[in-house]
Amino acid sequence: xxxxxxxxxxxxxxxxxxxxxxxxxxxxxxxxxxxxxxxxxxxxxxxxxxxxxxxxxxxxxxxxxxxxxxxxxxxxxxxxxxxxxxxxxxxxxxxxxxxxxxxxxxxxxxxxxxx
Amino acid sequence: xxxxxxxxxxxxxxxxxxxxxxxxxxxxxxxxxxxxxxxxxxxxxxxxxxxxxxxxxxxxxxxxxxxxxxxxxxxxxxxxxxxxxxxxxxxxxxxxxxxxxxxxxxxxxxxxxxx
Numbered sequence: 001x002x003x004x005x006x007x008x009x010x011x012x013x014x015x016x017x018x019x020x021x022x023x024x025x026x027x028x029x030x031x032x033x034x035x036x037x038x039x040x041x042x043x044x045x046x047x048x049x050x051x052x053x054x055x056x057x058x059x060x061x062x063x064x065x066x067x068x069x070x071x072x073x074x075x076x077x078x079x080x081x082x083x084x085x086x087x088x089x090x091x092x093x094x095x096x097x098x099x100x101x102x103x104x105x106x107x108x109x110x111x112x113x114x115x
Numbered sequence: 116x117x118x119x120x121x122x123x124x125x126x127x128x129x130x131x132x133x134x135x136x137x138x139x140x141x142x143x144x145x146x147x148x149x150x151x152x153x154x155x156x157x158x159x160x161x162x163x164x165x166x167x168x169x170x171x172x173x174x175x176x177x178x179x180x181x182x183x184x185x186x187x188x189x190x191x192x193x194x195x196x197x198x199x200x201x202x203x204x205x206x207x208x209x210x211x212x213x214x215x216x217x218x219x220x221x222x223x224x225x226x227x228x229x230x
Contacts, residue, residue: 004157034219041203042119042221043158088157102148102171103219105157 002027006089006106014114017079021109023089024071033065033072034103036088043088046074079113086110117142119222121206127228128196136191136225140208146170147189148219149181150205158205164189193227201229 007022025033032050036043047056049065049072056063060079065072076083090103120139128134140147146165150158163171164183183189187208193200203224 036221041223042205045218045220048218090157102160102163102173103150103158105150105159107155107157 002091002093002104004089004091004104004106006087006109008109009107010110010112012112012114013079015080017113018075018077019079019111021074021076021087021089021111022071023073023106025089025091025104026070027091027093027104029094030067030091031094032092034090034092035063035072035074036090038086038088038108039084046087048092076111079111081113081115084111084113119206119208119220121204121222121225123225124223125226125228127230129230130196130198132196133192133194134196134227136193136204136206136227137188138191138206138208138222139188140206141220144208144210144220145187146209147183147187148207148209149189149191150207151175152203152205152224154202161191196229198229201227203227 004025035046047063052067063074086108088108090105148163149161152158160173162181167183178194205224206222207219
C-alpha cells in the first residue's frame with residue numbers, strides 16, 4: 001500500500017528558530033514529491049521535487065529530495081508567526097492506461113511559531 | 116482572476132441523506148480533482164476528471180460519484196451519508212490532467228457535517 005509519513009506531527013518553536021520537517025514515502029510508480037502549506041482550508045503549493053539532490057528555494061523556505069533513501073525535508077529559516085500552519089507532503093504517482101496521476105498525502109506537520 | 120471556487124462552504128446533513136458539492140476550476144484549467152480531508156488527516160484522493168472524462172478514482176465506495184461538465188466545472192455527489200463522511204471536501208484544478216506544471220490549485224473546500 002502506498003504511504004507517506006511525515007514527522008514530527010506537531011512542532012512548537014519561537015520566532016527566529018530554524019525548523020526541519022521530514023517526509024518519507026513508500027510508493028509504487030513515484031513521479032514527484034510536493035509540499036503544500038495549509039493555513040485554514042485551501043492548501044497552497046510550495047515546491048515540487050522530481051530529481052534527487054537538487055535543492056529548491058523560495059525565500060526562507062527550501063526543500064530537497066533523496067530518491068535513494070525515499071525522503072524529503074522542508075527547511076524554514078528565521079521562522080515568523082505567519083509560518084504557523086500545517087505543512088503537507090504529497091507524492092504524485094504515475095498512473096498508466098491514460099489515467100492521470102493523483103496525490104498521496106501525509107498527515108501533515110502542524111507548526112506553531114510563537115512570538 | 117478567480118481561483119478555484121467551491122459551494123457550499125458549509126453544510127449540515129443527517130445520516131442517509133445525499134449531498135451535492137460544486138466546484139468551478141480556474142479559467143483555462145481542464146482538470147478537476149476531488150479530495151476528502153478528515154480532521155487531523157491529510158487529504159485523500161477521491162476522483163480526477165480531465166476533459167470531462169474520469170481519469171482516476173480513489174478507494175471510496177460507490178456512494179461517491181462525480182462528473183465534469185462541458186465548462187469544466189464539476190460536481191461531487193455522495194449518497195446515503197454516514198457519520199464518517201463528515202470532512203472537508205477539497206476541489207483542485209490544474210491545467211493538464213498530468214500536472215505537468217506541478218501545481219495543483221485548491222479551493223477553500225466544502226465543510227460537510229453529518230449528524
